[in-house]
Amino acid sequence: MRQSSNAGGSAKKRTARPRHYLMCEPTFFDVSYSINPWMDPSRPTSTERGLSQWKTLHDLLVELGHKVELVEPVAGLPDMVYSANGATVVDGRALVARFRYEQRMEESPAYLEWFRLHGWDAEQAALVNEGEGDFLCTGDVILAGSGFRSEPKSHDEVQEFFGREVIGLTLVDDRYYHLDTALAVLDDDEIMYNPEAFSPQSRALLEERFPDALLADAADAAVFGMNAVSDGRHVIIPEQAERLPHQLRERGFEPIGIDMTELLKGGGSAKCCTLELRARA
Numbered sequence: 001m002r003q004s005s006n007a008g009g010s011a012k013k014r015t016a017r018p019r020h021y022l023m024c025e026p027t028f029f030d031v032s033y034s035i036n037p038w039m040d041p042s043r044p045t046s047t048e049r050g051l052s053q054w055k056t057l058h059d060l061l062v063e064l065g066h067k068v069e070l071v072e073p074v075a076g077l078p079d080m081v082y083s084a085n086g087a088t089v090v091d092g093r094a095l096v097a098r099f100r101y102e103q104r105m106e107e108s109p110a111y112l113e114w115f116r117l118h119g120w121d122a123e124q125a126a127l128v129n130e131g132e133g134d135f136l137c138t139g140d141v142i143l144a145g146s147g148f149r150s151e152p153k154s155h156d157e158v159q160e161f162f163g164r165e166v167i168g169l170t171l172v173d174d175r176y177y178h179l180d181t182a183l184a185v186l187d188d189d190e191i192m193y194n195p196e197a198f199s200p201q202s203r204a205l206l207e208e209r210f211p212d213a214l215l216a217d218a219a220d221a222a223v224f225g226m227n228a229v230s231d232g233r234h235v236i237i238p239e240q241a242e243r244l245p246h247q248l249r250e251r252g253f254e255p256i257g258i259d260m261t262e263l264l265k266g267g268g269s270a271k272c273c274t275l276e277l278r279a280r281a
Contacts, residue, residue: 011252014187016233020067020277022114023058026050026081027073031265035101036177038267050262054081057229057236057258057270064234069277071114077107081263082272084180085133086111087122090142090162092280094122097131100149120277123161129154132275133178139189140164145179147171147199169206170199176221180271184228186214186235186253192228192244194221214251220244224260227269236270 029050031039061068073080080086086107087096094115099105108124115122127150129135134150135158136143142162144155147170159166169179173196176182182197183206192214195203206213216225225241235248239257248255260269 011250014233014252014254016064016231018065018067019061019231020069020279021061022069022071022083022086022275022277023054023273024071024073024080024083024086026054026078026263028075028078029081029263029266030078032078033103035103036267037175038264040265043265045265046262050081053258053260053262054273057260057273060236060256060258061229061274064231066231069118071111074106074110077104077110079104079266079268080107080110082133082266082268083111083275084268084272085131085178086275087115087131088129088135088142088158088162089120089132089275089277090137090164091278092121093162094120094277095129095131095158095161096122096124097133098125098127098129100128100130125154125157127151127154127157129157130178133180133272135166136179136183136185137164137276137278138185138191142166143179143183143185143191144168145171145182148174148177167205167209169202171197171202172199173197176226177267178272181224181227181267182221184226184230184235184271186228186230186248186251187232190214192216192226192247194218194226197221197226214247216247217243224264224269227271229270229274238264238269
């Protein structure tokens with residue numbers, strides 16, 4: 001099945017759809033270890049500033065009409081703020097993450113408990129799988145990343161669990177260690193991505209299936225411009241991205257820039273801090 005955004009480089013009318021997100025307040029945010037190239041424990045980190053930036057994102061999502069729920073932060077788990085990594089949620093079912101690094105492994109029980117207490121059909125992945133960090137829904141398919149975190153075999157597990165086609169993509173630049181740092185879903189059949197983050201084979205696959213995708217330049221990718229949150233009309237991106245707002249406006253989207261630089265010290269931005277909860281259709 002060939003998918004096309006039909007953007008054609010021209011603006012069209014966009015419609016926002018109310019979304020449902022799970023977030024985690026960065027009460028214990030800190031960078032005390034390094035499990036990705038963005039994390040430098042010797043660099044000063046401000047929990048207060050991280051909390052302020054997170055609250056700006058939270059309040060903006062609410063202002064835009066989206067439902068936001070909160071999972072309780074756990075002391076000793078500073079990366080729990082990156083709730084997108086906690087699970088993949090499709091059709092009312094949640095496949096909770098199984099993290100690669102021991103520093104994050106205890107996040108999984110907290111997310112699993114939250115989903116079960118709130119009535120979701122939830123299980124923990126059997127294979128290393130870092131949730132919506134590496135699994136992004138577009139249309140009827142799930143784009144799946146591997147190369148640094150989630151195991152390639154986890155793609156088969158996700159396909160079986162959700163009963164949706166999974167398209168595997170290989171990441172090759174460790175700065176973009178999760179799929180959601182290199183690619184964003186703008187609408188059901190429309191994406192933007194950083195070509196340099198993918199293997200030649202994966203780049204060819206993206207070009208084939210999404211010929212009208214928005215392509216980011218290296219500078220905007222480097223400020224985590226692809227770690228964006230879109231409701232089909234509004235696209236929340238780092239305010240440091242320079243070319244991306246113009247590209248989005250050309251296609252009829254409304255970019256909203258916010259400052260997430262403190263949370264980027266841990267290797268995440270707007271998308272990393274929001275896990276979309278997709279109810280059964």
